[in-house]
Amino acid sequence: MSQTPVIAIRRLDHTFGQGALERRVLSDIDLTIAAGELVILTGPSGSGKTTLLTLIGALRSPQTGSLRVLGQELCGASEADLVAIRRNIGYIFQSHNLLGFLTARQNVQMAAELSAGSPAEARALSEAILVAVGLSERLDYYPENLSGGQKQRVAIARALVNRPFLVLADEPTAALDSKSGREVVELMQRLAADQGCAILMVTHDSRILDVATRTVHMEDGRLVQSETAVRI
Numbered sequence: 001m002s003q004t005p006v007i008a009i010r011r012l013d014h015t016f017g018q019g020a021l022e023r024r025v026l027s028d029i030d031l032t033i034a035a036g037e038l039v040i041l042t043g044p045s046g047s048g049k050t051t052l053l054t055l056i057g058a059l060r061s062p063q064t065g066s067l068r069v070l071g072q073e074l075c076g077a078s079e080a081d082l083v084a085i086r087r088n089i090g091y092i093f094q095s096h097n098l099l100g101f102l103t104a105r106q107n108v109q110m111a112a113e114l115s116a117g118s119p120a121e122a123r124a125l126s127e128a129i130l131v132a133v134g135l136s137e138r139l140d141y142y143p144e145n146l147s148g149g150q151k152q153r154v155a156i157a158r159a160l161v162n163r164p165f166l167v168l169a170d171e172p173t174a175a176l177d178s179k180s181g182r183e184v185v186e187l188m189q190r191l192a193a194d195q196g197c198a199i200l201m202v203t204h205d206s207r208i209l210d211v212a213t214r215t216v217h218m219e220d221g222r223l224v225q226s227e228t229a230v231r232i
């Protein structure tokens, strides 16, 4: 696995609509991300960042070019292949998307049950990762009784509990104050380094760019890569 890039994209294009309404939103995207990298994707509103993230996340089908995730080609892949690849990916979105009628532990455990051998194992894994993200005192709290930063930590725990090879995060700090935002990304950075996964994070938050191993910038559907920053 270590030789295969987690993400390998070549000459990827994407259009929405057809005929007179056709609109190209991604052009000639080339991007390779290796295990252990935390890559930040920036760019103006409407430049195509979320579209690229959802394509990499196997949440929509790529049209032309090549998009490999963990060695699996997603262009032309069947729905079953896309579902299979999603099991290796953790997703963290701007709004944490926790289920309000489940506690912090139950929200994480629901995800853990996809891969754990038994409910007891899923529970143990969930508790361990919630402790790792600093929520040992909040296991049985419902989301409405957690702060924004704590909810986002639960979302991170849920995304990482199955030890995914890839984590995709879309504006994970957008709803947080600067201190909580910083804590959340440093936590992601640490857990990714511990688990050896790759992270691709879309953000407008210029205060957290230094956590990245590399920053790539998108303008009008095209990627501009910047130099390597620090390695985690």
Ligand SMILES: Nc1ncnc2c1ncn2[C@@H]1O[C@H](COP(=O)(O)OP(=O)(O)OP(=O)(O)O)[C@@H](O)[C@H]1O
Pocket: 016, 017, 025, 043, 044, 045, 046, 047, 048, 049, 050, 051, 052
């Ligand atoms: N399902 C869709 N159908 C048609 N056009 C779409 C669809 N989804 C996105 N678009 C268009 O594609 C372009 C890129 O959108 P996208 O959400 O990827 O940008 P973004 O860089 O993530 O923007 P933001 O930073 O505001 O979230 C936009 O012009 C958007 O209107």
